[in-house]
Amino acid sequence: xxxxxxxxxxxxxxxxxxxxxxxxxxxxxxxxxxxxxxxxxxxxxxxxxxxxxxxxxxxxxxxxxxxxxxxxxxxxxxxxxxxxxxxxxxxxxxxxxxxxxxxxxxxxxxxxxxxxxxxxxxxxxx
Amino acid sequence: xxxxxxxxxxxxxxxxxxxxxxxxxxxxxxxxxxxxxxxxxxxxxxxxxxxxxxxxxxxxxxxxxxxxxxxxxxxxxxxxxxxxxxxxxxxxxxxxxxxxxxxxxxxxxxxxxxxxxxxxxxxxxxxxxxxxxxxxxxxxxxxxxxxxxxxxxxxxxxxxxxxxxxxxxxxxxxxxxxxxxxxxxxxxxxxxxxxxxxxxxxxxxxxxxxxxxxxxxxxxxxxxxxxxxxxxxxxxxxxxxxxxxxxxxxxxxxxxxxxxxxxxxxxxxxxxxxxxxxxxxxxxxxxxxxxxxxxxxxxxxxx
Amino acid sequence: xxxxxxxxxxxxxxxxxxxxxxxxxxxxxxxxxxxxxxxxxxxxxxxxxxxxxxxxxxxxxxxxxxxxxxxxxxxxxxxxxxxxxxxxxxxxxxxxxxxxxxxxxxxxxxxxxxxxxxxxxxxxxxxxxxxxxxxxxxxxxxxxxxxxxxxxxxxxxxxxxxxxxxxxxxxxxxxxxxxxxxxxxxxxxxxxxxxxxxxxxxxxxxxxxxxxxxxx
Numbered sequence: 001x002x003x004x005x006x007x008x009x010x011x012x013x014x015x016x017x018x019x020x021x022x023x024x025x026x027x028x029x030x031x032x033x034x035x036x037x038x039x040x041x042x043x044x045x046x047x048x049x050x051x052x053x054x055x056x057x058x059x060x061x062x063x064x065x066x067x068x069x070x071x072x073x074x075x076x077x078x079x080x081x082x083x084x085x086x087x088x089x090x091x092x093x094x095x096x097x098x099x100x101x102x103x104x105x106x107x108x109x110x111x112x113x114x115x116x117x118x119x120x121x122x123x124x125x126x
Numbered sequence: 127x128x129x130x131x132x133x134x135x136x137x138x139x140x141x142x143x144x145x146x147x148x149x150x151x152x153x154x155x156x157x158x159x160x161x162x163x164x165x166x167x168x169x170x171x172x173x174x175x176x177x178x179x180x181x182x183x184x185x186x187x188x189x190x191x192x193x194x195x196x197x198x199x200x201x202x203x204x205x206x207x208x209x210x211x212x213x214x215x216x217x218x219x220x221x222x223x224x225x226x227x228x229x230x231x232x233x234x235x236x237x238x239x240x241x242x243x244x245x246x247x248x249x250x251x252x253x254x255x256x257x258x259x260x261x262x263x264x265x266x267x268x269x270x271x272x273x274x275x276x277x278x279x280x281x282x283x284x285x286x287x288x289x290x291x292x293x294x295x296x297x298x299x300x301x302x303x304x305x306x307x308x309x310x311x312x313x314x315x316x317x318x319x320x321x322x323x324x325x326x327x328x329x330x331x332x333x334x335x336x337x338x339x340x341x342x343x344x345x346x347x348x349x350x351x352x353x354x355x356x357x358x359x360x361x362x363x364x365x366x367x368x369x370x371x372x373x374x375x376x377x378x379x380x381x382x383x384x385x386x387x388x389x390x391x392x393x394x395x396x397x398x399x400x401x402x403x404x405x406x407x408x409x410x411x412x413x414x415x416x417x418x419x420x421x422x423x424x425x426x427x428x429x
Numbered sequence: 430x431x432x433x434x435x436x437x438x439x440x441x442x443x444x445x446x447x448x449x450x451x452x453x454x455x456x457x458x459x460x461x462x463x464x465x466x467x468x469x470x471x472x473x474x475x476x477x478x479x480x481x482x483x484x485x486x487x488x489x490x491x492x493x494x495x496x497x498x499x500x501x502x503x504x505x506x507x508x509x510x511x512x513x514x515x516x517x518x519x520x521x522x523x524x525x526x527x528x529x530x531x532x533x534x535x536x537x538x539x540x541x542x543x544x545x546x547x548x549x550x551x552x553x554x555x556x557x558x559x560x561x562x563x564x565x566x567x568x569x570x571x572x573x574x575x576x577x578x579x580x581x582x583x584x585x586x587x588x589x590x591x592x593x594x595x596x597x598x599x600x601x602x603x604x605x606x607x608x609x610x611x612x613x614x615x616x617x618x619x620x621x622x623x624x625x626x627x628x629x630x631x632x633x634x635x636x637x638x639x640x641x642x643x644x645x
Contacts, residue, residue, distance in 0.1 A: 007413040010350045046330040209500040223494040239499035
């Protein structure tokens with residue numbers, strides 16, 4: 001089951017990413033429990049300490065809270081907070097890389113906008 | 127008659143200024159290391175770096191030329207109080223002194239001598255590994271590894287050292303081993319120190335990693351923290367060289383392809399962000415195997 | 430220590446079982462059949478421990494390596510095996526004394542009786558061979574082969590001697606070797622020399638074993 005993890009980025013980050021994706025997709029609504037450290041470790045054949053690090057990252061960002069003796073739960077408003085965080089990240093990394101690539105390809109701003117618009121229309125962005 | 131004595135919690139295992147020479151040849155030089163209790167360590171290094179020797183000395187299977195091995199502050203060598211807490215699973219070969227035994231007799235000795243031996247667990251593992259009761263020197267290499275692993279796990283020793291446990295195991299068997307190891311770790315919190323050549327596969331199992339190079343310790347920290355300090359930087363040779371010179375960085379590894387160059391660099395997050403901001407340069411992460419080669423490849427230049 | 434005793438106990442029991450069976454068979458044979466048939470075997474009784482005990486101990490390849498692998502203190506293992514060697518030999522000799530005395534009581538012409546006084550002599554000789562066998566396990570490769578071959582030769586000499594003596598006896602040539610007794614000057618010297626050699630070899634074995642790395 002390690003197959004879903006890769007060696008392109010640190011494992012604990014991938015674990016954090018995985019849980020974040022789950023929260024965003026609505027798999028883990030507010031105040032529901034997320035998989036425990038041990039469950040994650042067992043599922044991905046990784047060291048529980050690494051899994052814990054991933055979970056703690058979300059705790060530090062206020063996305064998860066701990067209920068003693070029971071486990072980790074999604075904080076209310078986590079999905080919204082995540083969306084916000086990812087939007088900021090989107091601008092900083094993906095947009096930047098996207099525009100740079102366009103620059104490398106020698107596109108003008110106008111050409112770039114038309115490409116984006118075409119795709120946005122196809123995806124039916126409101 | 128068989129009462130399973132519950133194993134005590136593991137204690138720190140320490141190499142204290144450890145030196146080892148084989149004749150005139152120094153294999154370990156002034157090694158200072160502590161293996162913290164309750165963690166899974168990876169011990170990696172090139173052939174001849176001293177991994178097996180280190181593990182042997184730490185478990186009392188080998189003696190130090192200088193310095194000492196300590197467990198919970200007590201010397202390990204010839205110390206009955208301490209030896210029961212340690213187990214060293216060696217790579218077995220048909221030439222080993224123990225190879226004339228049958229699997230059953232070998233494990234029976236384990237049951238006799240290991241204070242925390244769990245026979246039920248041993249039986250479970252024998253079944254899981256499908257080990258026949260043959261002479262050890264008649265087994266395949268993979269089966270020999272599995273016998274060694276079985277004894278190591280069933281010993282329930284608070285600190286267990288494994289030397290290349292996955293030698294001779296195919297991928298499926300290796301995955302099975304990691305799973306079994308992690309299960310046991312989650313159950314008991316034993317300390318495991320595992321030396322391996324199959325680095326990337328095992329990296330996610332190791333909480334901490336110790337890298338040995340020519341008998342000296344080159345790294346001893348949390349796996350992911352270590353990997354975080356390294357990046358591959360690539361770009362046009364001129365620009366790359368300029369950027370590196372500007373910040374006074376010496377690359378660990380260099381690869382040249384035409385006018386394009388790629389280097390392995392160690393540094394801080396801030397540095398990498400700076401470098402990534404530069405237009406012509408690409409900054410990529412490295413995995414543990416890459417880091418190891420960069421640290422111990424001694425600047426092999428390619429291209 | 431207790432687990433070492435259990436570990437070696439099995440070897441000991443197997444060994445003493447074989448020895449007892451042999452002695453019983455020979456004694457019964459000597460009782461109920463004409464002596465001549467069993468003669469050569471009876472002559473083997475006193476010297477049996479000289480080669481059987483060391484062979485048994487050296488025969489389990491992993492005698493001392495196995496406990497060491499599983500974390501038993503080397504000194505304890507070494508001590509235990511030394512005690513085992515002495516005990517094995519004493520038991521063998523005791524049985525030999527018993528056996529030969531019994532046979533002599535039924536066959537007055539049988540004079541290769543092992544007396545209690547002969548025990549120290551054979552004990553010392555046996556320990557010498559045993560220590561050599563143990564040492565052979567822990568010498569570095571090259572020396573190992575040589576010692577192993579010397580050992581083999583020694584054992585064969587002992588074996589053939591025991592049978593030869595019997596043979597010579599059978600022909601009726603008197604040999605001043607018998608009775609073997611520690612207080613007879615020739616045998617006394619022999620005993621002391623053997624004991625000294627055994628001790629030296631034992632110390633050497635300890636020194637090599639202590640620093641040995643259980644080989645891969």
